[in-house]
Amino acid sequence: KAGVTQTPRYLIKTRGQQVTLSCSPISGHRSVSWYQQTPGQGLQFLFEYFSETQRNKGNFPGRFSGRQFSNSRSEMNVSTLELGDSALYLCASSLLAGAYEQYFGPGTRLTVT
Amino acid sequence: KNEVEQSPQNLTAQEGEFITINCSYSVGISALHWLQQHPGGGIVSLFMLSSGKKKHGRLIATINIQEKHSSLHITASHPRDSAVYICAVWEETSGSRLTFGEGTQLTVNP
Numbered sequence: 409k410a411g412v413t414q415t416p417r418y419l420i421k422t423r424g425q426q427v428t429l430s431c432s433p434i435s436g437h438r439s440v441s442w443y444q445q446t447p448g449q450g451l452q453f454l455f456e457y458f459s460e461t462q463r464n465k466g467n468f469p470g471r472f473s474g475r476q477f478s479n480s481r482s483e484m485n486v487s488t489l490e491l492g493d494s495a496l497y498l499c500a501s502s503l504l505a506g507a508y509e510q511y512f513g514p515g516t517r518l519t520v521t
Numbered sequence: 522k523n524e525v526e527q528s529p530q531n532l533t534a535q536e537g538e539f540i541t542i543n544c545s546y547s548v549g550i551s552a553l554h555w556l557q558q559h560p561g562g563g564i565v566s567l568f569m570l571s572s573g574k575k576k577h578g579r580l581i582a583t584i585n586i587q588e589k590h591s592s593l594h595i596t597a598s599h600p601r602d603s604a605v606y607i608c609a610v611w612e613e614t615s616g617s618r619l620t621f622g623e624g625t626q627l628t629v630n631p
Contacts, residue, residue, distance in 0.1 A: 445562075450621055451607065506617045507611035509566055510569075514563050515562040517562070
């Protein structure tokens with residue numbers, strides 16, 4: 409069974425631009441969660457989607473948004489990029505929503521200049 | 522104070538040593554993850570547990586729900602075990618979000 413895939417793996421953007429990251433979960437998994445990892449803040453929860461609905465959202469500004477499609481693939485979008493948005497963005501999939509084992513993708517390394 | 526605290530933050534060991542990484546949390550949880558992150562970023566789930574003890578190869582994870590404490594043990598450590606080990610908890614009240622510890626950087630020297 410293929411693992412969680414994320415595209416692109418690396419991205420360089422300029423302040424003020426927007427970016428869309430994509431995550432394809434393990435086949436059969438219906439929940440996708442997104443996380444941000446920075447050297448200063450560590451790993452932080454962004455949001456979770458299940459059956460195309462956002463179930464939970466972390467403490468991030470409205471510039472961070474996401475969605476999930478009927479095939480469980482998910483995208484997250486960051487608008488009006490700031491230097492502080494430079495981070496590793498990880499998605500994880502699980503069979504169902506809530507406290508189920510998470511399977512992480514390789515991450516997208518975003519650099520904002 | 523972070524809701525999830527790990528100790529130590531950094532750990533250097535010689536190959537073959539027995540290693541323990543500790544995780545304490547201050548909230549009610551439904552389950553706890555131990556994760557491993559290698560340079561380059563990829564994260565692997567080692568264990569998910571809500572009670573007792575689990576073992577996989579040279580790795581053992583234990584949790585004491587009453588004391589709000591979990592430990593990850595590595596027996597007969599090897600240089601390939603060098604990585605960051607992260608404890609993460611599913612908070613009871615939030616339901617569907619993980620709260621992470623800061624991680625423990627483990628270096629095993631040959």
